[in-house]
Amino acid sequence: MKNIIGKVISQGLDTLIEEGLLSKEAKDSVHIERARDRQHGDFASNIAMVLAKQAKMAPCAIAEKLLAAMPSHASITEVNIAGPGFINFKLATQTQSAIIDTVRQAGEEYGKSKVGAGEKVMLEFVSSNPTGPLHVGHGRGAAYGDALRRLLNACGYEAHAEYYVNDAGRQMHILAISVYVRYLEAAGQPASLPANGYKGAYVSDLGAALYTNEGDDLLLELATLFADLPEDEEASIDALISRVQTGLGEKKYGLVFDAGLNALVEDIRQDLSEFGVEFETWYSERSLVDKGMISAAVEVLKSNGKLYEQAGAWWFKSTDYGDEKDRVVLRANGAHTYFAADIAYHLDKRQRGYDKLINIWGADHHGYIPRVKAAFSAMGEDAERLHVLWVQFAVLYRGEEKVSMSTRGGDFVTLRQLREEVGNDAARYFYVMRKPEQHMDFDLELAKSQSADNPVYYVQYAHARVCSVYRQLEEKGLQPGVDADYSLLGEQQELDLMMQLARYPEVVEKAARDYAPHQVANYLRELATAFHAYYNAHPFISSEENLRNARLALIDAVRVVIACGLNTLGVSAPEAM
RNA sequence: GCCCCGGUAGCUCAGCUGGAUAGAGCAGCCGCCUCCUAAGCGGCAGGUCGGACGUUCGAAUCGUCUCCGGGGCGCCA
Numbered sequence: 001m002k003n004i005i006g007k008v009i010s011q012g013l014d015t016l017i018e019e020g021l022l023s024k025e026a027k028d029s030v031h032i033e034r035a036r037d038r039q040h041g042d043f044a045s046n047i048a049m050v051l052a053k054q055a056k057m058a059p060c061a062i063a064e065k066l067l068a069a070m071p072s073h074a075s076i077t078e079v080n081i082a083g084p085g086f087i088n089f090k091l092a093t094q095t096q097s098a099i100i101d102t103v104r105q106a107g108e109e110y111g112k113s114k115v116g117a118g119e120k121v122m123l124e125f126v127s128s129n130p131t132g133p134l135h136v137g138h139g140r141g142a143a144y145g146d147a148l149r150r151l152l153n154a155c156g157y158e159a160h161a162e163y164y165v166n167d168a169g170r171q172m173h174i175l176a177i178s179v180y181v182r183y184l185e186a187a188g189q190p191a192s193l194p195a196n197g198y199k200g201a202y203v204s205d206l207g208a209a210l211y212t213n214e215g216d217d218l219l220l221e222l223a224t225l226f227a228d229l230p231e232d233e234e235a236s237i238d239a240l241i242s243r244v245q246t247g248l249g250e251k252k253y254g255l256v257f258d259a260g261l262n263a264l265v266e267d268i269r270q271d272l273s274e275f276g277v278e279f280e281t282w283y284s285e286r287s288l289v290d291k292g293m294i295s296a297a298v299e300v301l302k303s304n305g306k307l308y309e310q311a312g313a314w315w316f317k318s319t320d321y322g323d324e325k326d327r328v329v330l331r332a333n334g335a336h337t338y339f340a341a342d343i344a345y346h347l348d349k350r351q352r353g354y355d356k357l358i359n360i361w362g363a364d365h366h367g368y369i370p371r372v373k374a375a376f377s378a379m380g381e382d383a384e385r386l387h388v389l390w391v392q393f394a395v396l397y398r399g400e401e402k403v404s405m406s407t408r409g410g411d412f413v414t415l416r417q418l419r420e421e422v423g424n425d426a427a428r429y430f431y432v433m434r435k436p437e438q439h440m441d442f443d444l445e446l447a448k449s450q451s452a453d454n455p456v457y458y459v460q461y462a463h464a465r466v467c468s469v470y471r472q473l474e475e476k477g478l479q480p481g482v483d484a485d486y487s488l489l490g491e492q493q494e495l496d497l498m499m500q501l502a503r504y505p506e507v508v509e510k511a512a513r514d515y516a517p518h519q520v521a522n523y524l525r526e527l528a529t530a531f532h533a534y535y536n537a538h539p540f541i542s543s544e545e546n547l548r549n550a551r552l553a554l555i556d557a558v559r560v561v562i563a564c565g566l567n568t569l570g571v572s573a574p575e576a577m
Numbered sequence: 578g579c580c581c582c583g584g585u586a587g588c589u590c591a592g593c594u595g596g597a598u599a600g601a602g603c604a605g606c607c608g609c610c611u612c613c614u615a616a617g618c619g620g621c622a623g624g625u626c627g628g629a630c631g632u633u634c635g636a637a638u639c640g641u642c643u644c645c646g647g648g649g650c651g652c653c654a
Contacts, residue, residue: 033596035597037598044597046596049634058634059634083597084596084634084635085596085597086597129654166654168654169653169654170653171654172654234653285654311652312652313652314652315652325650327652328652329652330652331652332652333652337653338653338654339654341654363581363582363647363648363649365649365654366649367580367581367648367649367650368649369581370580390581390582392582393647393648433591434590435591437582438582438590439582439583439646439648441589453602453603453616454616455601455602458602458616458617461614461616462617465613465614468613468614469613470613471613472613473613476613518591519591522592522601525601525602526601529601532617532618533618533619535613535618536609536615536618536619537618539612539613540613541613576614577614577616
């Protein structure tokens with residue numbers, strides 16, 4: 001429809017250009033949008049106002065000349081000039097109603113496009129440290145990342161989801177030590193968890209399970225283990241880690257370490273899977289180390305002249321790329337930093353053939369973005385290929401009270417708890433209905449007690465209502481007709497619905513381009529509103545067969561689009577509620 | 578101190594590649610089930626788009642400054 005109008009305007013401009021009123025560049029400025037207000041028609045163009053300056057004419061005067069120069073078209077029933085110089089177009093009903101068949105024929109393919117042209121996209125998200133179960137903050141990243149993947153795939157990209165498992169850092173050793181202390185307790189030993197160890201109940205469960213499996217094999221002399229630990233909390237736990245490591249030896253320590261790691265990764269995987277979020281790959285940080293990829297990456301940077309040595313450490317010149325300060329990649333003690341691993345990881349993503357890399361990080365990591373982009377460039381990659389998006393935290397409230405969230409302290413609401421309370425659909429919709437960079441107040445009391453007010457039900461209800469109408473039809477022994485006369489659909493609500501249906505592919509494309517699934521959620525609410533209004537205003541199962549068939553076809557198209565949209569968000573479209 | 582994100586109706590938020598009277602949900606008030614699910618619909622009320630200046634025919638939208646809220650600035654991950 002837009003194309004038709006564009007063509008008409010373009011032809012009109014050609015005439016004016018020939019007459020010397022406008023220059024050839026005028027045609028580059030043609031912009032057509034859907035009219036905001038019904039009264040303005042269906043589409044509008046601001047071309048006359050844009051060209052006013054260049055032509056040294058009043059917008060309305062240009063509009064009038066253009067109007068006279070534009071050829072008529074069967075699909076356009078009305079053209080007029082309004083406001084400061086908008087040209088409004090009204091389309092023929094039969095042109096608009098064609099969308100009904102378009103939608104129904106496309107089915108679940110409706111709205112999909114090929115704009116991505118098969119570009120391989122790596123979407124990395126959640127990637128929470130496997131030191132505890134996912135909490136509601138991670139849920140937002142999961143819902144957002146997965147919706148984005150679905151959106152990109154709908155637009156012809158080949159998007160894969162990856163979870164980067166941080167299984168190589170100090171935090172994992174702290175988890176191991178926490179599990180070990182709980183193991184000792186399970187063995188009846190009077191051990192005590194360091195102040196900054198992981199305190200969640202799941203750690204006790206892991207310790208107890210470890211005792212069940214290994215018995216007394218992993219016991220160490222308590223007196224020497226806990227004697228004379230440094231006063232500083234961090235130093236203390238580091239000392240404890242190294243004592244347990246040497247005391248147990250590599251193999252036994254590995255048992256303890258893996259007991260925590262494997263159980264938690266599996267727990268996270270299952271949690272996400274139940275949430276409808278599946279990852280193509282789970283990428284281990286340790287595997288980067290084991291394959292020597294970190295040293296390889298460091299060597300590349302060294303040979304590119306991007307590293308220098310100072311105070312025994314190797315620094316990356318990220319300031320050359322606009323970062324605030326240079327960053328350490330190899331510490332004085334020889335160990336690589338997390339940053340070094342990340343450099344190798346991003347290089348590996350490219351080497352695995354991904355054209356575009358999208359990372360979704362929590363807001364607490366945003367200061368980290370410049371150095372990663374810097375390193376990416378320094379490796380000879382195009383920084384434009386790397387997009388780092390970040391989601392703001394969901395600040396949790398229980399009524400008026402803010403809920404503190406600390407994984408170490410074990411005081412947090414898990415994603416699983418949230419899902420059980422409000423259900424997957426409500427949780428997912430709630431998460432993605434806000435744009436990611438918006439701070440989000442997540443009131444648990446509200447989500448739990450008033451879950452029926454969640455907008456997801458409003459949209460799902462529209463879908464269920466259409467299904468219900470078709471069930472009613474069947475009960476009355478009627479069949480939806482094959483031939484429907486759409487010219488009977490002239491009611492305002494019917495035209496509104498057709499317009500909404502036609503808009504869906506544009507919404508999907510824009511949402512994918514903006515990395516903004518919330519735009520789909522907003523659209524669905526608008527479509528559902530239009531449907532509910534229609535439902536209340538007009539009976540569908542009317543006695544007049546032609547009208548009935550036309551209306552049934554229209555609402556079936558609505559059902560199809562709602563299902564498409566909900567699916568894009570990872571939310572189900574129930575046939576009954 | 579520097580950097581990033583937010584500041585739009587009582588509350589939670591859309592709108593932001595400039596465009597016509599600034600939108601939705603919730604909360605409030607008034608109506609609507611002999612009729613396809615009332616998890617619904619119709620109506621009323623509610624706004625200095627944080628503030629100032631600037632750019633423009635036109636600014637919630639762009640620029641500069643400023644105020645408020647949140648976050649980030651490790652040889653942590």
